[in-house]
Amino acid sequence: MTRKILVISLLISAFLLGFTSNTYAAGGEEDKTSFIMHHVKDSHEWHFATFGHTHVTLPLPVIVYSGDRGLEFFSSTNFQNHETHLFGEEYAHEGYFIDEHDHLGRVDESSFVEFSITxxxxxxxxxxxxxxxxxxxxxxxxxxxxxxxxxxxxxxxxxxxxxxxxxxxxxxxxxxxxxxxxxxxxxxxxxxxxxxxxxxxxxxxxxxxxxxxxxxxxxxxxxxxxxxxxxxxxxxxxxxxxxxxxxxxxxxxxxxxxxxxxxxxxxxxxxxxxxxxxxxxxxxxxxxxxxxxxxxxxxxxxxxxxxxxxxxxxxxxxxxxxxxxxxxxxxxxxxxxxxxxx
Amino acid sequence: MDLITPGTGLIFWQLFGFLGLLFILIKFAWKPMLAALDERESSIENALKSAETARNEMANLKAENEKLLTEARLERDIILKKAQDASVKMIDEAKEDAIKAGAQMIANAKAVIETEKKAALADIKTQVASLSLEITEKLLRKNLSDDKAQKELVDGFLNELKLN
Incomplete structure (x- = not known):
């Protein structure tokens, strides 16, 4: 039983290393550990794996309520670079943006409440x-x-x-x-x-x-x-x-x-x-x-x-x-x- | 999103999601489940209790049986003792009766013997008298066989008669 668990976890770990190595092995010291905090924190998309330049992700709905505009629904893909899947203020959509820390913001800086399915x-x-x-x-x-x-x-x-x-x-x-x-x-x-x-x-x-x-x-x-x-x-x-x-x-x-x-x-x-x-x-x-x-x-x-x-x-x-x-x-x-x- | 800043969206979904789960589970899961558990536990407890009661009853019955048995034994002993006493008494009485009856019989026999003895003696006396009479008669007959003697006797009687 113990042997089986060990073998399975080794395989899974190797599998995960295989997934992530391409992304992180190439970057600098900062990039090599940034995935830790990225995983630990909440996110507007569910990132599973990256093969070379292909990102396997689940885009999630962004739901916002603001006094002036009411309830609005967007897809998280609207706020990111389609190539790199990175969020950033430059990818604003309908007056909203998701910054590089995965935080939703409003371009005109007026108040809103977020109910996104993260x-x-x-x-x-x-x-x-x-x-x-x-x-x-x-x-x-x-x-x-x-x-x-x-x-x-x-x-x-x-x-x-x-x-x-x-x-x-x-x-x-x-x-x-x-x-x-x-x-x-x-x-x-x-x-x-x-x-x-x-x-x-x-x-x-x-x-x-x-x-x-x-x-x-x-x-x-x-x-x-x-x-x-x-x-x-x-x-x-x-x-x-x-x-x-x-x-x-x-x-x-x-x-x-x-x-x-x-x-x-x-x-x-x-x-x-x-x-x-x-x-x-x-x-x-x-x-x-x-x-x-x-x-x-x-x-x-x-x-x-x-x-x-x-x-x-x-x-x-x-x-x-x-x-x-x-x-x-x-x-x-x-x-x-x-x-x-x- | 920051690590230590709670996101409003997650708070909202967590609050209503968890409360929804809580109410659904309270109504459809925990209430019937806890009731079923209580029911099972109480049924087990009842079963244990009734087993205990049965065991106590058994013990009581056993004790009662034992008591009855001891009482019966005591009674038997008493009855046996009484019977023994009675038999001893009866034997004693019988012995006494026998002794008394024997004494009576001996007394009776003695009385009969006495009477018989008296009768025999009387008989003997009569026989002796008759024998002596016969002897006398025979003697007389011999003595009076000649005329002289007869005459003397007749004379003797005549003398006597004369005197009268």
Whole structure:
């Protein structure tokens, strides 16, 4: 089994090196590593491979809303050089342009809101479909068969559901855990599959994008504070056991604490996943920088190794995100705050 | 796009995509699934509980049986002891009766023997008397065989009669 995995990952790595080598081996030091940040960030097109001067890409829709012009749809190909597939301010189309950092701008600099289906949005849809399909087919098993031992998709989803319910929700939230289990399961599956699918070569770094982690962290923040009970708010504004004068210091700290918790959630997932992608791509870049087969083989082995670690990280980060969300919710709904004795 | 600037487009799609997934899954996946899991867990729990109850009942039954058995044994012992006592008593009584009856019989026999003895003695006396009479008669007959003796006797009787 291990041998098979090694062989397959070596083959895939070699394949990817073959794809990218033509593009990057020729350029300068900057060009040889620029693909790393290009991969890690979001993009208006999905670039898969380059053969010589042929770019294999998926052009994506650019959707813009502005007060004066309303909702507009474009294809990302409108904003790039058809030969090199590079974006730039010189390829403006209908008053909009995408700069070399893949950032949408408006020629007349008036305000607009962007709703483009970017690479990460496509990745998001894929993850939503995978998670939704798995969960719904698991649920349909129970509808058909009733309360029996699980099979198929149910056998994959059920242990996760039980794990999230018993080990995360029940332990961290307490007696009121049942209300929050559906959110926590969805969160876990979304982050987990986002992390895992992001590791597939050519996939997007979706859960390593700060917008995605921001939304998840904000949802946890909202759920936590909407469900906050008397003891929770009392702990924030009239921290028990603290002298009145000290409250002047403690209360602002507690209020900042409300926001640092989801902020930490957001940053932790973003950093962990992005860093993993950067490390893997960094090892691949070594081959281009040194232009050596020996380094290529060594870095491929390292990439395989890091990939295995990333599988672990993908699971751990999904667990940690869900666990911390559950703990924050738990601190808000607990009848007696744990820190009453401070 | 910058690394640490969240893009509005992605925020929008992520927010509505995730919320959509959340609501669909809550309604069509997690609710039925969690209910099914609860149902299964409670059915397992019930099965375990009923097994436990059955086991307890079995243990109770066994204890009861044992109790009944011990009681029965005790009763049997009591009955046996009573029977033994009764038999001993009966034997004793029979012995006593036998002794009494024997004594009675001995007394009766003694009385009969006494009577027989008396009768025999009386008989003997009669026989002795008759024998002596016969002997006397024979003697007399011999003594009175001559005339002289007869005369003397008749004279004797006549004397006596005269005297009367």
């Amino acid at each position: 690479k990460n949005v496509i990745m998001l849809f894929i993850v939503l479909i995978v998670v939704g399909w798995l969960a719904l087919s698991a649920a349909s098993f129970y509808k058909k068969n009733g309360a029996v031992a699980p099979k198929g998709a149910a056998a994959i989803i059920e242990p996760i559901v039980i794990f999230v319910r018993d080990d995360i929700a029940k332990n961290s939230i307490g007696p009121q855990y049942k209300r929050f289990v559906p959110y926590l399961i969805t969160l876990f599956l979304f982050v987990w599959f986002g992390n895992l699918l992001g590791l597939i070569p050519g996939a997007a770094n979706m859960t390593g994008n700060i917008a995605v982690t921001l939304v998840l962290a904000v949802l946890t923040f909202i759920i936590t504070n909407v469900n906050g009970n008397k003891a929770y708010w009392k702990h924030v504004f009239m921290t028990p056991g603290v002298p009145p004068l000290m409250l002047l210091i403690i209360v602002p700290v507690e209020i900042i604490g409300l926001f640092t918790k989801p902020f930490a959630l957001m940053v932790r997932l973003f950093v962990a996943i992005t860093a993993g992608h950067i490390v893997i791509l960094g090892f691949i870049a070594l081959a281009f920088i040194f232009e050596s087969y020996t380094i290529g083989i060594a870095s491929t082995l390292m990439v395989t190794f890091i990939n295995l670690i990333e599988l672990l990280v993908a699971t751990i980060q999904a667990y940690v995100f869900t666990l911390f969300s559950a703990m924050y919710i738990g601190s808000a709904v607990a009848e007696h705050a744990h820190d009453d004795h401070h």
